[in-house]
Amino acid sequence: MKQGFDNNQYVQIQSEHIRDRIAQFGNKLYLELGGKLFDDHHASRVLPGFQPDSKLRMLAQLKDQLEIILTISAQDIERNKVRQDLGITYDEDVLRLRQAFIDRGFLVSGVVITHYNGQTSADLYRERLERMGIRSYVHYTIEGYPHNVALIDSEQGFGRNDYIQTTQPLVVVTAPGPGSGKMAVCLSQLYNEHRRGIQAGYAKFETFPVWNLSLQHPVNVAYEAATADLNDVNMIDPYHLEAYGQVAVNYNRDVEIFPILNALFEGIYGHNPYKSPTDMGVNMVGHCISDDEVCQLAGKNEIIRRYFTSLNRFADGLCGEEEVNKIMLLMKHLNITTDIRQTIHAARQRKEETGHTASAIELSDGTIVCANSGDLLGCSAALLLNVTKHLAGIDHNLKLIPQDMIEPIQRTKVECLGAHNPRLHTDEVLVALSVLSQHDENCRRALEQLPKLRDCQVHSTIMLGEVDKRIFSKLGINLTCDPMLKPDSKPLIKDRD
Secondary structure (H helix, E strand, C coil): CCCCECHHHHHHHHHHHHHHHHHHCCCCEEEEECCCCCCCHHHHHHCCCCCCCHHHHHHHCCHHHEEEEEEEEHHHHHCCCEECCCCEEHHHHHHHHHHHHHHCCCEEEEEEEEEECCCHHHHHHHHHHHHCCCCEEEEECCCCCCCCHHHHCCCCCHHHCCCCCCCCCEEEEECCCCCCCHHHHHHHHHHHHHHCCCCCEEEEECCCCCCCCCCCCHHHHHHHHHCCCCCCCEEECHHHHHHHCCCCEEEHHHHHHHHHHHHHHHHHHCCCCCCCHHHHECCCHHHHECCHHHHHHHHHHHHHHHHHHHHHHHHCCCCCHHHHHHHHHHHHHHCCCHHHCHHHHHHHHHHHHHCCCEEEEECCCCCEEEEECCCCECHHHHHHHHHHHHHHCCCCCCCCCCHHHHHHHHHHHHHHCCCCCCCECHHHHHHHHHHHCCCCHHHHHHHCCHHHHCCCEEEECCCCCHHHHHHHHHCCCEEEECCCCCCCCCCCCCCCC
């Protein structure tokens, strides 16, 4: 992929900017950190060159003066909310994140359960944390939040929450995903620190929307598409415009909560050091874009990818039609269609020609490789074989996995494991290739091509199963699927080209 973002510059100037903000508040700063830390694949897709763990690398430069607090909403625990990119629940991801931080030498203070209102599932989770020796705290649901400032800034509001003991100048508050109550935890700590005679500050580290890109920049619109399920809306920061006469992009939740922060700071310091929600941020990502044209195209591709994700969610009954319609409206505003994603046309054309479900991949040089399902292989498994043969310069007609090896695997799947579909999936094909590679030079060469598939685009004319989706994800492939549950089914919402 062409690079549009300077990652080294970002790590350097971002850490310096956070140090400056710590000093501004007398050496005690609560930093709300949104987005993913270890695996921010959304950022790496819309800002080619951004490494998925860039924020973690940046924090590593501040390791000697920071500690981490993880938050999770009791509501997300109760409904078993799942991280779509990893396929695990938020409560499990909290444990994964905590251990990953510890393994990298970071101090983790504990876990805060937010939006608590006596949920049994939250109580059970807290008991589990305690059995594991993990400190846990609860922050309660506050009626009228975020608008009832008088109640929030009182003993019955933030004063009711558990106080979190911290020791470092920089306290990073993060979570598995959005809507976890990170900002409320930071503000609650400001209130409770002040009651104990400690003057602390607050800042917000959200990568998106990028405040110094335009409202309709595809990178910012891609963020709105990514949060369509939360109904987040990008908007011009009215407070920033009034204070400085400068247009800055923020989003609705930050703008809505700014009066609360304003009231809290006035109560603590007698004045608010911030004149706008944008002032609260420390995000320097917009200063590190090296090729805006590359990032604009990447943003448009991400919007299309999110559109198909929502179509699939709708087909699975996981969301309403309004989520799909919102992303379609964003596409209309940018005047983009699915035509910009070359693999969509290629896969659908292959399906028309063969009468079978099909898939297509676009390589870094623009080459399109296609495959379709057959008696032995599903279209995604066949695609991996076709594209690795192409990259390795292996004759397309050569069969890497002999039929007499595939058929016993199929019999085991159907007769012993109760599978209805005998075709091999991507993971089974890769295992077979691995076994054969010990004695077959072509299989070894094919396997060596897998790293070249990272950041490539794939489209399938049928919704893939979880196994195939996870394999593509682990290979770093950006996947979209037509909302077809079965080969002969019709889409529940027609894709509008």
